Amino acid sequence: MSDPRARNGRPTSRDVAQDAGVSQSTVSLVLGGKWHGRVSPATARAVQETADRLGYRPNAAARNLRLGTTRTVLLVVPTLTAPFFGSVYIGAARVAARHGFGIVVYPPDDARPAGPAGNPAGSPFAVPHEAIDGIIASSMTQQALSGFGGTPVVMLDSGPAAAAPTVDFAVEDGMRAVVAHLAALGHRRFGHVAVDLDEWTFQARGEAVADAVAALPGGVLDRAAGSIDVTSAKEAAGRLLDRPVPPTALICDDDLMAAGAYKAARARGLDVPGDLSVTGFDDVQVAVAIEPELTTVRLPARELGEQGMSALLDLLEGGRPETRPLPVELVVRASTAPPSTAPPRT
Structure with a gap:
Protein backbone atom coordinates (compact mmCIF):
# COMPACT_ATOMS: atom_id res chain seq x y z
CA MET A 1 0.00 0.00 0.00
CA SER A 2 1.28 3.47 -0.82
CA ASP A 3 2.65 5.64 1.97
CA PRO A 4 -0.09 8.14 2.97
CA ARG A 5 2.58 10.76 3.62
CA ALA A 6 3.16 10.85 -0.13
CA ARG A 7 -0.51 11.71 -0.64
CA ASN A 8 -1.10 14.50 1.85
CA GLY A 9 2.20 15.13 3.60
CA ARG A 10 0.90 14.10 7.03
CA PRO A 11 -0.73 10.83 8.08
CA THR A 12 -4.20 10.93 9.58
CA SER A 13 -6.16 8.56 11.80
CA ARG A 14 -7.95 7.37 8.63
CA ASP A 15 -4.59 6.42 7.12
CA VAL A 16 -3.70 4.45 10.26
CA ALA A 17 -7.09 2.73 10.19
CA GLN A 18 -6.73 1.76 6.53
CA ASP A 19 -3.21 0.40 6.93
CA ALA A 20 -4.10 -1.52 10.11
CA GLY A 21 -7.39 -2.80 8.68
CA VAL A 22 -9.52 -1.38 11.50
CA SER A 23 -12.05 1.41 11.99
CA GLN A 24 -11.15 4.98 12.92
CA SER A 25 -12.97 4.56 16.22
CA THR A 26 -10.66 1.65 17.04
CA VAL A 27 -7.66 3.84 16.28
CA SER A 28 -9.04 6.52 18.62
CA LEU A 29 -9.59 3.99 21.41
CA VAL A 30 -6.09 2.55 21.11
CA LEU A 31 -4.17 5.81 20.79
CA GLY A 32 -6.31 7.38 23.51
CA GLY A 33 -5.41 4.54 25.90
CA LYS A 34 -9.05 3.44 26.27
CA TRP A 35 -8.92 0.13 24.42
CA HIS A 36 -8.71 -2.26 27.39
CA GLY A 37 -11.73 -4.55 27.43
CA ARG A 38 -12.93 -3.14 24.10
CA VAL A 39 -10.16 -4.09 21.64
CA SER A 40 -8.01 -7.20 21.62
CA PRO A 41 -4.36 -6.81 22.65
CA ALA A 42 -3.27 -8.03 19.22
CA THR A 43 -5.35 -5.35 17.46
CA ALA A 44 -4.12 -2.66 19.85
CA ARG A 45 -0.53 -3.69 19.15
CA ALA A 46 -1.13 -3.62 15.39
CA VAL A 47 -2.66 -0.14 15.55
CA GLN A 48 0.20 1.21 17.66
CA GLU A 49 2.83 -0.31 15.38
CA THR A 50 1.09 1.13 12.30
CA ALA A 51 0.89 4.59 13.89
CA ASP A 52 4.58 4.43 14.79
CA ARG A 53 5.56 3.30 11.30
CA LEU A 54 3.58 6.06 9.63
CA GLY A 55 4.73 8.70 12.11
CA TYR A 56 1.16 9.54 13.10
CA ARG A 57 0.56 11.73 16.14
CA PRO A 58 -2.95 12.52 17.43
CA ASN A 59 -4.14 16.10 16.94
CA ALA A 60 -4.13 17.36 20.52
CA ALA A 61 -6.03 20.55 19.65
CA ALA A 62 -8.85 18.63 18.00
CA ARG A 63 -9.03 16.16 20.88
CA ASN A 64 -9.17 18.94 23.44
CA LEU A 65 -11.90 20.67 21.47
CA ARG A 66 -14.02 17.53 21.60
CA LEU A 67 -13.43 17.23 25.33
CA PHE A 169 4.04 32.23 52.23
CA ALA A 170 4.35 32.90 55.94
CA VAL A 171 5.75 36.35 55.10
CA GLU A 172 4.96 37.78 58.50
CA ASP A 173 7.25 35.19 60.10
CA GLY A 174 10.00 36.25 57.72
CA MET A 175 9.79 39.93 58.59
CA ARG A 176 9.61 39.19 62.31
CA ALA A 177 12.78 37.12 61.95
CA VAL A 178 14.53 40.00 60.15
CA VAL A 179 13.68 42.50 62.89
CA ALA A 180 14.69 40.05 65.62
CA HIS A 181 18.05 39.44 63.91
CA LEU A 182 18.78 43.15 63.54
CA ALA A 183 17.64 43.90 67.07
CA ALA A 184 19.97 41.22 68.43
CA LEU A 185 22.82 43.03 66.66
CA GLY A 186 21.87 46.23 68.50
CA HIS A 187 19.81 48.13 65.89
CA ARG A 188 16.92 50.30 67.05
CA ARG A 189 16.52 52.76 64.13
CA PHE A 190 15.04 51.00 61.13
CA GLY A 191 14.09 52.09 57.64
CA HIS A 192 11.58 50.08 55.62
CA VAL A 193 12.12 50.25 51.83
CA ALA A 194 8.64 49.08 50.85
CA VAL A 195 7.02 48.01 47.59
CA ASP A 196 4.40 50.52 46.48
CA LEU A 197 1.84 47.91 45.38
CA ASP A 198 -1.52 47.47 47.11
CA GLU A 199 -1.19 43.72 47.52
CA TRP A 200 -1.61 41.47 50.51
CA THR A 201 1.93 40.13 50.57
CA PHE A 202 3.48 43.61 50.82
CA GLN A 203 0.84 44.85 53.26
CA ALA A 204 1.54 41.84 55.47
CA ARG A 205 5.29 42.47 55.35
CA GLY A 206 4.85 46.12 56.27
CA GLU A 207 2.50 45.36 59.16
CA ALA A 208 4.82 42.68 60.52
CA VAL A 209 7.81 45.05 60.44
CA ALA A 210 5.85 47.83 62.14
CA ASP A 211 4.54 45.54 64.89
CA ALA A 212 7.95 43.98 65.53
CA VAL A 213 9.73 47.33 65.75
CA ALA A 214 6.99 48.79 67.97
CA ALA A 215 7.55 45.92 70.39
CA LEU A 216 11.24 46.84 70.77
CA PRO A 217 12.17 49.24 73.59
CA GLY A 218 13.39 52.37 71.82
CA GLY A 219 12.50 51.01 68.40
CA VAL A 220 11.95 53.62 65.66
CA LEU A 221 10.69 52.90 62.14
CA ASP A 222 10.60 55.12 59.06
CA ARG A 223 9.23 54.09 55.66
CA ALA A 224 9.73 55.01 52.01
CA ALA A 225 8.07 53.23 49.08
CA GLY A 226 9.19 52.45 45.54
CA SER A 227 8.74 49.89 42.79
CA ILE A 228 10.53 46.54 42.47
CA ASP A 229 13.35 48.18 40.58
CA VAL A 230 16.93 49.07 41.50
CA THR A 231 16.65 52.74 40.50
CA SER A 232 13.34 53.31 42.26
CA ALA A 233 14.59 51.54 45.39
CA LYS A 234 17.78 53.61 45.36
CA GLU A 235 15.67 56.76 45.43
CA ALA A 236 13.43 55.44 48.23
CA ALA A 237 16.41 54.32 50.32
CA GLY A 238 18.08 57.69 49.71
CA ARG A 239 15.10 59.52 51.18
CA LEU A 240 15.49 57.49 54.36
CA LEU A 241 19.25 57.95 54.55
CA ASP A 242 18.90 61.72 54.11
CA ARG A 243 16.70 62.11 57.19
CA PRO A 244 18.19 64.18 60.05
CA VAL A 245 18.52 61.02 62.11
CA PRO A 246 18.89 58.22 59.54
CA PRO A 247 18.26 54.54 60.22
CA THR A 248 21.12 52.19 60.97
CA ALA A 249 19.40 49.32 59.15
CA LEU A 250 17.29 49.18 55.98
CA ILE A 251 14.72 46.42 55.66
CA CYS A 252 13.79 45.92 51.99
CA ASP A 253 10.70 44.16 50.67
CA ASP A 254 12.65 42.59 47.81
CA ASP A 255 16.24 41.63 46.96
CA LEU A 256 16.34 43.92 43.91
CA MET A 257 15.29 46.76 46.18
CA ALA A 258 18.14 45.86 48.52
CA ALA A 259 20.54 46.25 45.58
CA GLY A 260 19.13 49.75 45.15
CA ALA A 261 19.67 50.41 48.86
CA TYR A 262 23.33 49.40 48.44
CA LYS A 263 23.71 52.00 45.68
CA ALA A 264 22.06 54.68 47.80
CA ALA A 265 24.39 53.92 50.71
CA ARG A 266 27.54 54.02 48.59
CA ALA A 267 26.46 57.22 46.90
CA ARG A 268 26.56 58.76 50.38
CA GLY A 269 29.89 57.24 51.33
CA LEU A 270 28.34 54.65 53.66
CA ASP A 271 29.79 51.17 54.04
CA VAL A 272 27.56 48.10 54.09
CA PRO A 273 27.48 46.71 56.76
CA GLY A 274 29.95 48.90 58.67
CA ASP A 275 27.77 52.01 58.57
CA LEU A 276 24.48 50.52 57.44
CA SER A 277 22.94 47.05 57.59
CA VAL A 278 20.68 46.02 54.70
CA THR A 279 18.29 43.09 54.38
CA GLY A 280 16.22 41.78 51.48
CA PHE A 281 13.36 39.40 50.86
CA ASP A 282 12.98 36.43 48.44
CA ASP A 283 16.59 35.13 48.20
CA VAL A 284 16.86 35.26 44.42
CA GLN A 285 20.17 35.17 42.54
CA VAL A 286 20.97 38.84 43.07
CA ALA A 287 21.28 38.15 46.82
CA VAL A 288 24.61 36.40 46.28
CA ALA A 289 25.64 38.43 43.22
CA ILE A 290 26.07 41.69 45.15
CA GLU A 291 28.84 42.44 47.64
CA PRO A 292 28.58 41.92 50.49
CA GLU A 293 26.20 39.02 50.02
CA LEU A 294 22.73 39.84 51.25
CA THR A 295 20.98 38.79 54.44
CA THR A 296 17.47 37.96 53.25
CA VAL A 297 14.37 35.83 53.71
CA ARG A 298 14.28 32.76 51.52
CA LEU A 299 10.92 32.08 49.92
CA PRO A 300 10.49 28.68 48.22
CA ALA A 301 9.28 30.24 44.94
CA PRO A 325 1.18 28.79 54.37
CA LEU A 326 4.59 27.71 53.11
CA PRO A 327 7.37 28.23 55.68
CA VAL A 328 10.11 30.78 55.02
CA GLU A 329 13.72 30.97 56.23
CA LEU A 330 16.00 33.80 57.32
CA VAL A 331 19.38 33.48 55.58
CA VAL A 332 22.06 35.50 57.37
CA ARG A 333 24.94 36.69 55.21
CA ALA A 334 27.45 39.53 55.32
CA SER A 335 25.18 42.58 54.81
CA THR A 336 24.23 42.87 58.49
CA ALA A 337 26.40 43.80 61.46
CA PRO A 338 26.11 45.76 64.71
CA PRO A 339 25.52 49.49 64.18
CA SER A 340 28.62 51.66 64.30
CA THR A 341 27.30 53.27 67.47
CA ALA A 342 24.97 50.79 69.07
CA PRO A 343 22.38 52.15 71.51
CA PRO A 344 22.47 50.83 75.08
CA ARG A 345 20.75 47.48 75.41
CA THR A 346 17.66 47.40 77.60
Missing part, protein backbone atom coordinates in the same frame (compact mmCIF):
# COMPACT_ATOMS: atom_id res chain seq x y z
CA GLY A 68 -14.20 20.90 26.00
CA THR A 69 -10.73 21.61 27.41
CA THR A 70 -7.63 23.46 26.21
CA ARG A 71 -5.08 21.90 28.62
CA THR A 72 -3.76 25.44 29.01
CA VAL A 73 -3.34 27.45 32.22
CA LEU A 74 -2.71 31.18 32.53
CA LEU A 75 -0.09 32.25 35.08
CA VAL A 76 -0.70 35.90 35.99
CA VAL A 77 2.24 37.69 37.66
CA PRO A 78 2.67 41.40 38.54
CA THR A 79 5.88 41.78 36.52
CA LEU A 80 8.46 39.85 34.52
CA THR A 81 11.36 41.97 35.76
CA ALA A 82 11.54 40.30 39.20
CA PRO A 83 13.47 36.98 39.09
CA PHE A 84 11.20 35.58 41.80
CA PHE A 85 8.35 35.09 39.34
CA GLY A 86 10.58 33.14 36.96
CA SER A 87 11.03 30.56 39.71
CA VAL A 88 7.27 30.48 40.34
CA TYR A 89 6.78 29.71 36.63
CA ILE A 90 9.37 26.92 36.65
CA GLY A 91 7.63 25.20 39.57
CA ALA A 92 4.18 25.50 38.02
CA ALA A 93 5.38 24.39 34.58
CA ARG A 94 6.99 21.22 35.95
CA VAL A 95 3.74 20.06 37.53
CA ALA A 96 1.73 21.15 34.50
CA ALA A 97 3.92 19.19 32.10
CA ARG A 98 3.51 16.01 34.13
CA HIS A 99 -0.26 16.31 33.64
CA GLY A 100 -0.23 17.33 29.98
CA PHE A 101 -0.90 21.03 30.54
CA GLY A 102 0.86 24.05 29.09
CA ILE A 103 1.28 27.44 30.79
CA VAL A 104 0.99 30.94 29.31
CA VAL A 105 2.59 33.71 31.42
CA TYR A 106 0.83 37.07 31.53
CA PRO A 107 2.16 40.20 33.32
CA PRO A 108 -0.65 42.80 33.24
CA ASP A 109 1.40 45.47 35.01
CA ASP A 110 4.13 45.16 32.36
CA ALA A 111 1.92 44.67 29.30
CA ARG A 112 -1.10 46.77 30.33
CA PRO A 113 -3.33 45.63 27.46
CA ALA A 114 -6.71 47.18 26.84
CA GLY A 115 -9.47 45.35 28.66
CA PRO A 116 -13.11 45.76 29.56
CA ALA A 117 -14.05 48.93 31.40
CA GLY A 118 -13.23 48.63 35.09
CA ASN A 119 -10.92 45.66 34.52
CA PRO A 120 -7.43 46.60 35.74
CA ALA A 121 -5.76 43.44 34.47
CA GLY A 122 -7.40 43.14 31.07
CA SER A 123 -6.99 39.80 29.33
CA PRO A 124 -4.67 38.44 26.63
CA PHE A 125 -7.61 36.48 25.20
CA ALA A 126 -10.77 37.72 23.49
CA VAL A 127 -12.78 34.93 25.14
CA PRO A 128 -10.76 33.71 28.17
CA HIS A 129 -12.96 30.75 29.10
CA GLU A 130 -12.53 29.30 25.59
CA ALA A 131 -8.74 29.70 25.59
CA ILE A 132 -7.74 28.53 29.08
CA ASP A 133 -8.90 25.99 31.64
CA GLY A 134 -7.77 27.88 34.74
CA ILE A 135 -5.67 30.67 36.22
CA ILE A 136 -2.85 30.79 38.74
CA ALA A 137 -2.44 34.37 39.96
CA SER A 138 0.69 35.27 41.93
CA SER A 139 0.75 38.30 44.26
CA MET A 140 -2.44 39.72 42.75
CA THR A 141 -5.82 40.82 44.01
CA GLN A 142 -9.02 38.96 43.17
CA GLN A 143 -10.41 42.21 41.72
CA ALA A 144 -7.54 42.35 39.22
CA LEU A 145 -8.85 39.15 37.64
CA SER A 146 -12.38 40.41 37.06
CA GLY A 147 -12.03 40.21 33.29
CA PHE A 148 -11.71 36.43 33.33
CA GLY A 149 -15.30 35.70 34.27
CA GLY A 150 -15.89 32.41 36.02
CA THR A 151 -12.60 30.78 35.07
CA PRO A 152 -11.28 28.62 37.97
CA VAL A 153 -8.57 30.50 39.90
CA VAL A 154 -5.92 29.66 42.48
CA MET A 155 -4.27 32.66 44.17
CA LEU A 156 -0.59 32.63 45.20
CA ASP A 157 0.89 34.82 47.92
CA SER A 158 -2.34 36.80 47.94
CA GLY A 159 -3.65 36.33 51.47
CA PRO A 160 -6.07 34.04 53.28
CA ALA A 161 -8.95 36.45 52.67
CA ALA A 162 -8.84 35.89 48.90
CA ALA A 163 -12.16 34.65 47.50
CA ALA A 164 -10.45 31.64 45.91
CA PRO A 165 -8.18 28.75 46.96
CA THR A 166 -4.82 30.19 48.04
CA VAL A 167 -1.23 29.11 48.56
CA ASP A 168 0.65 31.66 50.66
CA ARG A 302 9.37 27.02 42.91
CA GLU A 303 7.41 25.21 45.57
CA LEU A 304 4.84 28.02 45.46
CA GLY A 305 4.40 27.40 41.73
CA GLU A 306 4.25 23.64 42.23
CA GLN A 307 1.68 23.87 45.00
CA GLY A 308 -0.36 26.39 43.02
CA MET A 309 -0.53 24.19 39.93
CA SER A 310 -1.37 21.14 42.03
CA ALA A 311 -4.17 23.07 43.75
CA LEU A 312 -5.55 24.18 40.38
CA LEU A 313 -5.55 20.60 39.07
CA ASP A 314 -7.45 19.56 42.20
CA LEU A 315 -9.91 22.41 41.64
CA LEU A 316 -10.44 21.45 37.98
CA GLU A 317 -11.25 17.90 39.07
CA GLY A 318 -13.94 19.14 41.43
CA GLY A 319 -11.87 19.10 44.63
CA ARG A 320 -11.47 21.70 47.37
CA PRO A 321 -7.76 22.52 47.73
CA GLU A 322 -6.60 23.20 51.27
CA THR A 323 -5.08 26.59 52.09
CA ARG A 324 -1.78 26.43 53.93
